[in-house]
Amino acid sequence: MLILSESQIRSLYSMSDAIRDLEEALTYYEEGKVVNPHRTVIDFPEKEASALYMPSSMAPVGKSAVKVVTIFPDNPSLGRNTTQGVILLSDTDNGEHLACLNASYLTRLRTGAVSGIATKHLAKIDATSVVVIGTGAMAEEQLQAVLEVREIREIMLFNRTRDKAIAFEKRIPELSPRYSGSITIIDDPDEAVAKADIVICATRSAAPVFSGQVLQPGTHINGVGSYLPHMQEVDEETILKCSKIVADTMEGVKDEAGDFIIPANKGVWSFDELHGELSELVAGKIGGRDKDEEITFFKSVGTAYFDLAVAAAVYEKAMKNGVGTEVEV
16 A cells, blocks of 8 residues: 655645646536545544544546544644544555545645636636635635636735734745735735635634625635534625525535525525536536626535545556555555
């Protein structure tokens, strides 16, 4: 079995690689060539923690995978990461377990990549400004993906802890060396949203992080931070203003996206108003942006076959380049 660390994966695999491979995987999914069971969650109430088990298989690439992620909120006080994950990759021709990959970076990368794909289809072609609300680890790949698919000239950053936004600003040249536009740290997210073409929400907030009142025609929003029914990064006014709302998977957002569950439970909005799934958008079964003045929203809570797509591609690159550690199990 091949063992691949985060640093080895980073050396092999880029955002452009992930966008390409996930576009292909989304097409396979729409063609019915992906098996993607619902994830299993085991809770540990005494720790307010949980473990998630996410299996999938993809016939065209001849691989299956299980991602295991643990989330222990108290870990930082013990000097450990809150979220830890691995992906076990297997061969569907002979059952051989091929590789075990660090999942933390790959999860962030694939989440960024699907937002990038959605941005390609839903943001204005001439979008030049982006605001990042929440500058934690997830935001890095979100910004990378947007910079990959649009010619951005202005980046605005907001974090409740300003020092984290300052630290994030310093990482941007490393994340996207080609970027030569402006970077501004802001204190009022509403002010930035009012002039941004693209809004990235990457927080764990249980309350909306900006007011829908300030949204201007033509804005595209990527929401990736809230992933539980009680979390709500965007308010109901935002949802009601959107002419097209696309989900990574319908099943996932119905179960986990508080941005939708809360207004649906209040009766002010219905899941029937979703424009469709990202796979349908990529396959051309539903349309992307039609008019410059539309407000569009992409919501992602994640799903297992996204992890499989990038893990399988990383494995192939690693074998070709002789990267990783072979172990007997």
